[in-house]
Amino acid sequence: MSSLTIHANSHDYEVIIEEGIRHELLNYISSDYQKILIITDDKVSNIYLDDVISGLGNEFDPHITIVPAGESSKSMKQYERLLDACVEAQLDRRSLILALGGGMVGDLAGFVASTYLRGIDFIQMPTTILAHDSSVGGKVAINHQKGKNLIGSFYNPVKVIYDTGTLLTLPAEEIRSGYGEVIKHAFLSSPEWCNDLFQVSVGNLSSEQIKDDLMKGIKVKAGIVESDEREKGIRRYLNLGHTLAHAIEAELGYGKITHGEAVGIGLWFALRVSQRKLESSLPVDRYAEWLKSNHYPVEILKNLDVDTLLKRMKWDKKTVHQKINYVLLNQIGAPCVVGLSDQEIQTDLNLFIKEVSAT
Amino acid sequence: MSSLTIHANSHDYEVIIEEGIRHELLNYISSDYQKILIITDDKVSNIYLDDVISGLGNEFDPHITIVPAGESSKSMKQYERLLDACVEAQLDRRSLILALGGGMVGDLAGFVASTYLRGIDFIQMPTTILAHDSSVGGKVAINHQKGKNLIGSFYNPVKVIYDTGTLLTLPAEEIRSGYGEVIKHAFLSSPEWCNDLFQVSVGNLSSEQIKDDLMKGIKVKAGIVESDEREKGIRRYLNLGHTLAHAIEAELGYGKITHGEAVGIGLWFALRVSQRKLESSLPVDRYAEWLKSNHYPVEILKNLDVDTLLKRMKWDKKTVHQKINYVLLNQIGAPCVVGLSDQEIQTDLNLFIKEVSAT
Structure with a gap:
């Protein structure tokens, strides 16, 4: 297993890179979390969501919200919808958001995590090579019709879990x-x-x-x-x-x-x-x-x-x-x-x- | 003039309390800001907006956005509207948001400032006694229909300018x-x-x-x-x-x-x-x-x-x-x-x- 610690202003966090770790997620997520909301898109969910859910074992009973794949989901509309999902799932400060997908999902879910209850924990699970760039560095955002990433925060994940196995199906x-x-x-x-x-x-x-x-x-x-x-x-x-x-x-x-x-x-x-x-x-x-x-x-x-x-x-x-x-x-x-x-x-x-x- | 320095995690900032300082605002705002957007409500604007604009002198040509007075403006709808106003005014990272009003305006404008371009500077100008509480401490937020302040950030102003003259008209x-x-x-x-x-x-x-x-x-x-x-x-x-x-x-x-x-x-x-x-x-x-x-x-x-x-x-x-x-x-x-x-x-x-x- 390869891992690296990132020293952000707010806290240190670990990036773990290994093939197949989606199947044993339980080993990488603190059992202190009382609730998990998985945010993913409709392409990634078809291929990897079941693996991730079973990788969480019986410890958690995750809530799931799926957004349409593509940049157009980095919108105010999806942001609102996801905040509603957080409220419906009654996430509190001891809850976790798991962002399963490429840069779009990471940016969107990260912005939700940064502003729901003034910030709850989130973990990035990138499923693209490109997302090695966006999953580190703390920039999360949605787009405005006048420009990309105009609305967002600096907010770091508590962990990045990178299963290289999910990269083999990329076009x-x-x-x-x-x-x-x-x-x-x-x-x-x-x-x-x-x-x-x-x-x-x-x-x-x-x-x-x-x-x-x-x-x-x-x-x-x-x-x-x-x-x-x-x-x-x-x-x-x-x-x-x-x-x-x-x-x-x-x-x-x-x-x-x-x-x-x-x-x-x-x-x-x-x-x-x-x-x-x-x-x-x-x-x-x-x-x-x-x-x-x-x-x-x-x-x-x-x-x-x-x-x-x-x-x-x-x-x-x-x-x-x-x-x-x-x-x-x-x-x-x-x-x-x-x-x-x-x-x-x-x-x-x-x-x-x-x-x-x-x- | 009474003043106090607050030591926040992100930066130190000054709270200035004095009667009449809205008339000489120019002395308290850095001329480095290339644009100012004033956010206020329709009650406060009737009484104090002209003073504030003339207090800024000819140095700035402020943009102005007015929201309806009352807690119901701490909404996703007004948040979106204000972000649109930021984009329209072409605010950039060297711009300033001035929140002129009570706690509602401070919370709403502060949340806008915290997320527009991942955070630009904002100054609180409280016009209620109650806002002595919310203008310090870095909590900014809007409400969700399921609860108050469910969506927000920790984000501190760069200054709090408290004109006690504006408190004399309070009911x-x-x-x-x-x-x-x-x-x-x-x-x-x-x-x-x-x-x-x-x-x-x-x-x-x-x-x-x-x-x-x-x-x-x-x-x-x-x-x-x-x-x-x-x-x-x-x-x-x-x-x-x-x-x-x-x-x-x-x-x-x-x-x-x-x-x-x-x-x-x-x-x-x-x-x-x-x-x-x-x-x-x-x-x-x-x-x-x-x-x-x-x-x-x-x-x-x-x-x-x-x-x-x-x-x-x-x-x-x-x-x-x-x-x-x-x-x-x-x-x-x-x-x-x-x-x-x-x-x-x-x-x-x-x-x-x-x-x-x-x-």
Whole structure:
């Protein structure tokens, strides 16, 4: 069993990663909890809910609430519905919410846990690779029609229970999505890890490899978040690749490309800008090959307009009149934040789209 | 100017109490804020909003959102509406929410501030005496149809600006309500302060007296909350008088009696139980005289049923099968928590209602 302790502002908590632990959940949940509410979505529940319920044994008689799969459930409507479910189940301060699912379920259930009775305990049970990113760091939220994650809290789980067995049924684009954030964490930390990942085909991963990469990714994220939980400084480095990714996601319409695939493409751009602006020595061509050989949908860029993407970036960063603060790399493991003018971004984006289109 | 620094878990903040400071607000608000949203209710806005806006000078161009006065605005509906207002005003992390009003406005606007963009700064400007209690301590919340304050956060303001000039227009029952919590704070801390208050007629208070009592009350509350912000221990002492008060409020229907008047009556009962159970020496007769001479509506108890009140108390404490943990006094300034059986509470309540009815 692999495990790691995260030191959050409010409390320490453990991340446990192991194949099959959903079947023996009872060993990982304190018997002090008098009630459990499982929150999950209608895709995950079909595959794993029975395992989780039987994994809890006879000790608990869990309440269950299922929301529709997909980002649109991170809504005020589902938030209200889940609070009603908490009240109906008569959860009190000695109760637990178990968030079983990907990032959407974790964000939504975590926000419910953070505000019901001014905060009750919750445990994350991620069922995607991508959720290695969101399950650590304490950001929980729902969306507003005007923007993602506009309503939320900083609130940490009491535990993260990661059964890598649940990752083996993920569709190809979800595995690519997860590895988009994984390789971002590699670029933020270690040339060796980057080289290892360049050898990997994400269509053909072993459970051991996934476990290893999740643990490394979570360590990188935890290291940064522990120094800056409230994102006043270095936590911004985690946005490497995200400025363009958010613009692509928003422009295509949410759901047209997975978040991590967009990050993978945004990272490619950030590396090219780092080369141009900082003269950084980075394995950009090698990374671009990796993206393409792993079928990241880089071709979507061909149809996007530079000026529209720039507008989206400025809206995302809420900097209409100023330079965009962009996360770049001096080298692998050495991120920095650099102000880029509109002109620079336009030029770089034009070059980048030309490069992508030529492939 | 009287001021006091509160040491919360997240940050220190200042409480400033002075008559007239709404007219010179600009001196108390950092010019770093790029946007301000004032949240207030339709009673307070009629009287004080213009003062506050002109008190902000030309430095800020505040956005304003007004909710209907009354407890029913602590709702999911108003919460959503206010979040929409934040988005429309394009508030960002360098923006400020100013909560101008009584406890309802503070709780509601504070909850909005705690969850918009995962938390932005807010300042409390209380306009009731009662709000000296809620503006300090970091509890913000809205109500659920099944219970008060079921949805909320622990979130502290960056400042409390208390203009005692706004308290002079309060109706008589609101002054009594505020002094219900004031005298509770006196019983939790100081025999001398209790004696001073026994001399006071709440219908005839000077601005200086109010300022002095607010400062003392906030000091008592802050002292307790600073040791136990998350209510895991001694913060429960602040519930002195509240178990019966909540039952009375719920039984009469919210709005039929002010919160602080119910607390005043609940405190009388807690003192009697303390005498009986702990043989405490307490000035209960003197206190009862004070309540009556100040026109606290003690007569409402005559029509209430002991068994119904008991059921309400147990629901409030969520202890169906156990004893109720009741806050009592060993002496003035020495609170404790004591488990009381249903039988004890029934007997004590019967005696108490008889005592009240005889007056």
